[in-house]
Amino acid sequence: MIIKKVIMNHVKMRLHEPFKTSFGTIQDKDFALLEVVDENGTTGWGESVALPDPTYTEETFKTSWHILEDFLIPVLLDKEISHPDEVEEIFSPIRRNYMAKAAIEGAVWDLYAKRKNLSLAAALGGTKKKIAAGISIGIQQSKEELLNKIAGYIDEGYKRVKIKIKPGMDIEVIKAVRSRFPDVPLMADANSAYTLEDIDHLRKLDEFNLLMIEQPLGVHDILDHAKLQQSIKTPICLDESIQSLNDAKNAIELGSCQIINIKIGRVGGLSPARQIHQYCKDKGIAVWCGGMLEAGIGRAFNIAISSLENFTLPGDTAGSSRYWKEDIITPEVVVQNGYIDVPSNIGIGFEPDRKRIQKYTVKTTIYNH
Template identity: 45%
Template sequence: MTIEGIEIRKVALPLKEPFRASVGVFSVRDVLLVRVVTSDAEGWGECVALPEPRYSAEYVDGAADVLRRFLVPALPRNVDAHGVAPALASFRGHPMAKAALETAVLDARLRASGDSLGRYLGAVRERVACGVSIGIMGSVRELLDAVAGYLAEGYARIKLKIEPGWDVEPVRAVREHFGDDLMLQVDANGAYTPADARHLAGLDAFGLVLIEQPLAPGDLLGHARLARRLATPICLDESVESAADAAAALSLGAAAIINVKPGRVGGYLEARRVHDLCQAHGVPVWCGDMLESGIGRAANLSLGALPGFTLPADTCAAERYFATDVIEPLDHADGHLTVPTGPGIGVVPIKEILDELTLSSEWLGVGDRKADRREL
């Protein structure tokens, strides 16, 4: 398979309503898409970096720059997906940008061979149970109304974003209103410190599935100490950027559950390694959400159908967030999404919608540091 060129396209997806977490408030999701054109097919990948470097050090414009200046020029013209990471290994960090490029190469290769991403990764399920992530809201009443609406749509699990000042009371309200049978978990995005351990222990009373990333990403020892003080299982997200990170967290007792986000760990091949490691240690994993377009969501479904993904994914239907997506709606019913079975990631953008939402596009020749950039 010979790569003929690569397109980097920045797309703006307006959200139906602002989404607030401790890492920021989003009204529009700027999405970076990568299209790899080969001699046999073309493939798509999505960079999940956010507009500002708050969730991680990566951000949309920075990812575009590192792709343009370093990653694409370093990519051999004749390469398969397993060769992408070694070709880019000399550049430190930037797993989200690397993941987008690797995914696009893998998608093109699978489309050329007619294989689906799910089959290639080892998916064992045809449908994935989906949870929904609810941002920090203006009032408890507003939160309860939102939860009721998503439960009516059949979502299997509710995740609440929390931060200091919005944690115990909203969780108590949801638990008391909807009962003990509700699968409920919380996500702090690293908003707390070890000094908050006693306060976080107050969440133990509500039978949560997990508390996700309570402390700063680099504080594995702090998470291990906190885990010994809480009855609620700790799940790590931002702390895990590779299978090696996951192994370190498990050896320290810093996590009982791992949230696997392919973009965060550098791509679907590394995500499968994290899955395999956790499965070998009897540690459950689940697939998180980064407000992806349908391109990223479709690929995540293939990962979330692997056997070790035993908890509902965050990969809910895109219409939960966006009025308009770049693909046809994914098959969603009874709180489950159907895993695409077509070649590659199983979906392609709708050209007319993609063009309408595109902010800029640039074409890169592999090994060429010059780009043909168009502002739209």
């Protein structure tokens, strides 16, 4: 296939409610929505996941747009590609900028699947017909508000609850949740809010039978995570620390974690995500798919990658209505009894709704030679 044209839309959508973590609050989500068009006029879709501020990683919506427009799209135009795995090598002279790379690499995967008359899940090697859905809840104004939200999501059938924590809003919050919901599969996400000086404090989590604590220490603290994991019983899951297959290898070799969260945007695309998945499978490390407040197209990619065998824990891929008044795909993603059906239609399996996309589009730029 030859990429003859790329259309990039700046889309801005408002979340149902602000999403608060230890590193900030998000209400409006700007993202790039991409269409890559081949020599036959077939289109593949992709979505950027970078946040507005460089808090989760160094990337932002604006830097991703810049890297896509000035570097990635030019190098991909008129390039003949046999398989999407080749995109990683094509982009290799451009360092990092993984979220920008993932946005357009995903569109190439969608295009490839359509050309092969396969669903994206099947093209990736996925075998599951449905995936377990977990829910991620931001920091709330009060314990009671958090408990009420958890109760509602449990009633909806979600298979796992993740709550955000930070110093001063951790042990007592989790204690309250466990007191009311003693058996719910529960995990805590710290988003790098702690240091090794907090070992004794974090050890207090062991009494609550958590599935895991996600990214308790800094992004580059793989060694410190190994020291922490030796000191606590609660399994550590690494998120921000794993930005490549090499990072995963180092973390597993050092004993820094027992679980890895694979986010497609954070690792640079579906091909790197698939490599990390396979390596973790070979090493007996469980993985799951985290969320980045995606709209429908990004959500479709999360569903597809989660259909791979070693995604054994519920991910953060909730239904569309969890975040958006209306999504930009039809049908919208729906959770039924705690599960999401993996679509069997070709490509991402959902149809982008062009009227809704236009409604939320700030600007459109077309790139071709």
